[in-house]
Amino acid sequence: MQILEGEGVTKYFGGLAAVSKVDFSVTKGEVFGLIGPNGAGKTTLFNLISGAFAPKPGVIKFRGEKISGLSPHKICRRGVARTFQDVRVFANMPALQNVLLGSLFGTPTGMSEAEANKRAIELLDFVGLSAMKDIPAGGLTLVNQKRVEVARALATRAELLMLDELMAGLNPTETAEAMELVTRIRKRGVTIFMIEHVMKAIMGVCDRIMVLHHGEKIAEGTPKEIATSKKVIEVYLGE
Ligand SMILES: Nc1ncnc2c1ncn2[C@@H]1O[C@H](COP(=O)(O)OP(=O)(O)OP(=O)(O)O)[C@@H](O)[C@H]1O
Numbered sequence: 676m677q678i679l680e681g682e683g684v685t686k687y688f689g690g691l692a693a694v695s696k697v698d699f700s701v702t703k704g705e706v707f708g709l710i711g712p713n714g715a716g717k718t719t720l721f722n723l724i725s726g727a728f729a730p731k732p733g734v735i736k737f738r739g740e741k742i743s744g745l746s747p748h749k750i751c752r753r754g755v756a757r758t759f760q761d762v763r764v765f766a767n768m769p770a771l772q773n774v775l776l777g778s779l780f781g782t783p784t785g786m787s788e789a790e791a792n793k794r795a796i797e798l799l800d801f802v803g804l805s806a807m808k809d810i811p812a813g814g815l816t817l818v819n820q821k822r823v824e825v826a827r828a829l830a831t832r833a834e835l836l837m838l839d840e841l842m843a844g845l846n847p848t849e850t851a852e853a854m855e856l857v858t859r860i861r862k863r864g865v866t867i868f869m870i871e872h873v874m875k876a877i878m879g880v881c882d883r884i885m886v887l888h889h890g891e892k893i894a895e896g897t898p899k900e901i902a903t904s905k906k907v908i909e910v911y912l913g914e
């Protein structure tokens with residue numbers, strides 16, 4: 676079953692087509708990767724899916740229903756959550772409260788405060804941050820701020836989690852841990868759509884990968900197909 680589908684998804688900034696006529700679909704339960712050179716339109720595509728912008732033209736459907744054009748909070752409550760390339764935690768709020776925002780305000784049906792609190796505590800533990808729950812998020816290291824964002828996104832009861840460069844800026848140990856986290860999230864039944872430049876990570880955890888270049892989709896396939904695609908090697912991977 677396709678959980679997310681895009682048809683002819685396009686976004687212009689002035690005269691620049693940041694995303695151009697992109698068709699894509701993400702299958703429920705998979706880890707779907709998105710790669711491409713800097714400025715290829717990857718984050719813009721995430722912004723289109725999460726409702727920061729509406730595609731023009733183009734349509735995006737989640738579980739068969741059109742979501743493009745809805746506001747970000749409505750899309751979130753449908754079950755689509757994300758993290759940000761430029762990590763966006765609420766710096767002055769403790770880690771736990773950051774996650775609580777997800778469970779209190781982002782879920783489809785809402786929750787009691789007690790339930791929301793329980794969920795936030797469970798997810799902070801899931802990402803390995805229980806011991807830091809009372810520390811203001813702004814005081815955490817980059818990797819831990821990223822973990823807070825993942826927990827906050829999952830707290831919304833997301834069915835689709837979009838990760839924008841989760842591994843960027845992490846050291847090799849942290850990257851391995853982040854890959855393991857992605858695998859554990861998938862085991863919870865959450866579908867993952869991830870942008871990544873770290874090839875080892877994306878090739879290791881994804882079922883399928885789509886490649887953007889100058890806003891256009893230039894390839895899609897299994898990690899093996901992408902790694903050996905002439906076109907992808909030419910524009911992105913290099914020899
Ligand atoms: N809000 C915006 N206003 C104007 N131009 C934008 C905006 N957001 C992105 N762009 C432009 O759209 C193009 C695609 O940017 P985008 O951030 O989507 O690329 P990306 O593939 O995520 O790149 P990176 O790997 O560097 O994160 C770039 O040329 C960028 O300058």
Ligand SMILES: [Mg+2]
Pocket residue numbers: 717718719760
């Ligand atoms: Mg980006």
